[in-house]
Amino acid sequence: MGELLGALGLAWPRLLIYPGGMFALGLAWLLARWMVMGKRSSPPAPLPLRREREVVIIDALPPLLALALLPLPPARGFPYGIDLVAALALLGWPRLRALAAGSGLASGVLPGYGLLLLGGALMGAGAGGVELSRLGRAPDTALGWALLLGGGGLWLAGQARLYDGDRGWARRLGELGHLWVGTLPILAALAAGAADRLPTGWAGWTLPPLALIMAALALGAALRVS
Amino acid sequence: MLNAVSAHRFIGFLLTLGLLAGLGMAWLVRDAPLAPGLAHGLLRADALGALFAVVTAGMALAELGAGRADSPARLLVVAGLLAAAYLSGHLGVMAGLFALAGFVRVSGRQPAAALPMALPLICLALGVASMGIQAGEWRYGEPGAGAGLNSGAFALLLLAALLGGGLLALVDGRDVGPARQLDPLLGPAMLYPLLRLDSLGPWNLGWLAAALLLGGAAALWAAWRAATDDLGRAGVWLPRYMIGLALAGAGLGSGAGLALAAFALLSMPLVTLGLSAAAGRPRPWPLWSLCTAAPCGAPFVLAWVGVAAATAGRVPALTLALWAAALLAAVPVARLAASGWGEGPWWPQDTRLLLAAGLSAALGMGAPLALALLVRPMVSQLAGGLSPMGEIALWPWAGLIALDSARQPVASLPTLAMAGLMIILAAIAWIGTRLISWRDRRDEG
Known part of the structure; x- marks a missing residue:
């Protein structure tokens, strides 16, 4: 019990600064701009509901929680990490609320989620488990690498397929979380390749932004194609 | 002379006592099965029986709460007979009590309607008889009972579970007719004889593959039907989705698979009650707690x-x-929960819906407790029939963690840690909204 309370007490930088909190809000805004540019051919769809501010905040809390729990360096370690299933549920909460407010399964949702799930299952098979912390670690075999990176690519393709325009802060945070999950295999590859080349302590500061930029470029390309 | 309402309440009270007795039994048998020396092994209480007693009492209460039970007294009798079957250490007596419960369930119906409903029980009786005659030992707790395990008996018990679970309805998407219906008490109960086979010995790979394939396909198919059918029919398909999950769990043949079966069975009464209570309500937002994609519920x-x-x-x-x-299973519940937004008042809500949602949240957040009380004792008592290919373990003061055969973590769900962080985040957000509101008011002023 004391260990849990201690961990919660020490988690405030994760919740307020990085990888959740202010950093996530800023990055989510930037990503939303980038994704709108990538999807320029179709105008952003209107919000399904005119909702009060409190409801939007409630929708934004699950993605913010998932973002705060991402296993990203150089954030302070948190001993109770989540896995892909919990991450997808938390990050997909705003989209689920929008889907529930609609009249049924919109076209594009099933293929999008199919790609997301296939990507998630492949990443899990490659990494030997679906914990997020595993996805950022190098697998032992070439097949593991292929599954992990291929799964990450499918995940990003699924995210691009599901994207239907800039739909508010909760959805922006969800998109950012999805992108970070797709970034984890790239981060594993960069860390494996650059582990011996970078000075001690630099990897944590340089590799996550580099991996995120690569994943964002891939997502932008997938948005153009989809 | 009790009037109908009082009788209804009295039976509800008795079923609640039965539910508590099931939980008490689970506590008593958590270390080892209770097998009193009297009655020559006819009586035997173990964690699997306790779990099914809890589920049967829960389903009976859900049916009573939903107002679907045409005869509450008959519901009580069936639940009592099934509970007696779970307490029987003799496979023949167990099958006989199941048959008696089925007879009470179908009595008064036309033969053409009764026979399809009795078919799973006939399969069960034939399968159990095949095992008992082959082994010459009917008491499953005795060492020689495992000699009766054979593919024919397994196939019959699997067929009984499939038919009893109403999975025929998945074929054409219609649930009309006695052969396609899922009996709320006997349907989940038909999984008990199948899971009891783990007491006799390990399953061979063919049996595991059959249960796994059929269960996984049934779960996926039922969820697809639930997502694409009319919203009002979600209550038809979601229990079948859970029975499919329980079958897939049995087919995994591991401690983690048994945990899957247990959580599927425990969730079934809550979803049944919640969906029936939400039907026709203007704004049933508590249903979010019963949505598969909402990370707080069972x-x-x-x-x-x-x-x-x-x-x-x-x-x-x-x-x-x-x-x-x-x-897919999340879609209909989410749509129901979001229905009527902005049309009706958010309060008051149906008490039964609040109860189902509250219990779902309690089972979701308290999953480690359910695991410790109901699942782990069952897994340890059935360990002789299980493979080491996975286990759901307690993550002390955090939640649940899944371990593979090498005892390495492969998935983690820190329910308590997530709840703690969510409370902190919600508090920060609340302070933020207050500050924004205060600033808006000041600007307007």
Whole structure:
């Protein structure tokens, strides 16, 4: 019990600064701009509901929680990490609320989620488990690498397929979380390749932004194609 | 002379006592099965029986709460007979009590309607007789009972579970007719004889594969039907989705698979009660707690256990199927929960719906407690029939964690840690909204 309370007490930088909190809000805004540019051919769809501010905040809390729990360096370690299933549920909460407010399964949702799930299952098979912390670690075999990176690519393709325009802060945070999950295999590859080349302590500061930029470029390309 | 309402309440009270007795039994048998020397082994209480007693009492209460029980007294008798079957250490007596419960259930119906409903019980009786005659030992707790395990008996018990679970309805999407209906008490109870086979010995690979394939396909198919059918029919398909999950769990043949079966069975009464109570309500937002994609309720924990058990068992295709099924199963409940937004008042809500949602949240957040009380004792008592391909373990003061055969973590769900962080985040957000509101008022002023 004391260990849990201690961990919660020490988690405030994760919740307020990085990888959740202010950093996530800023990055989510930037990503939303980038994704709108990538999807320029179709105008952003209107919000399904005119909702009060409190409801939007409630929708934004699950993605913010998932973002705060991402296993990203150089954030302070948190001993109770989540896995892909919990991450997808938390990050997909705003989209689920929008889907529930609609009249049924919109076209594009099933293929999008199919790609997301296939990507998630492949990443899990490659990494030997679906914990997020595993996805950022190098697998032992070439097949593991292929599954992990291929799964990450499918995940990003699924995210691009599901994207239907800039739909508010909760959805922006969800998109950012999805992108970070797709970034984890790239981060594993960069860390494996650059582990011996970078000075001690630099990897944590340089590799996550580099991996995120690569994943964002891939997502932008997938948005153009989809 | 009791009037109908008083009788209804009295039976509800008795069923609640039965539910508590089931939980008490689970506590008593958590270390080892209770097998009193009297009655020559006819009586035997173990954790599997306790789990099914809890589920049967819960389903009976859900039916009573939903107002669907045409005869509450008959419901009580059937639940009592099934509870007696779970307490029997003799396979023949167990099958006989199941048959008696089925007879009470179908009595008064036309033969043409009664026979399809009795078919699973006939399969059960034939399967049990085949095992007992082959082994010459009917008491499952005795060492020689395992000699009766044979493919014919397994196939009959699997068929009984499939027919009893109403999975025929998946074929053409219609649930009319006695052969396609899912009896709320006997349907989940038909999984008991199948899971009891784990007491006799390990299953061979063919049996595991059959249960796994049929269960996984049934779960996915039922979830697809639930997502694409009319909203009002979600209550038809979601219990079948859970029975499919329980079958897939049995097919995994591991501790994690048994945990999947247990959480599927425990979630079924809550979903049944919640969906029936929400029908026709203007704004049933508490249903969010019963949505598979909402990470606070029992259905989400069930979905997580399914994906984690399949991952721990190294069956990626099942991982994908159960994950997809979970998301599909979330669609109708989410749409129901979001229906009527802005049309009706958010309060008051139906008491039964609040109860189901509250219990779902309690089972979701308290999943480690349910695991410790109901699942782990069952897994340890049935360990002789299980493979080491995965286990759902307690993560002390955090939640649940799935371990593979090498005892390495493959999935993690820190329910308590997530709840703690969510409370902190919600508090920060509340302070933020207050500050923004205060600033808005000041600007307007």
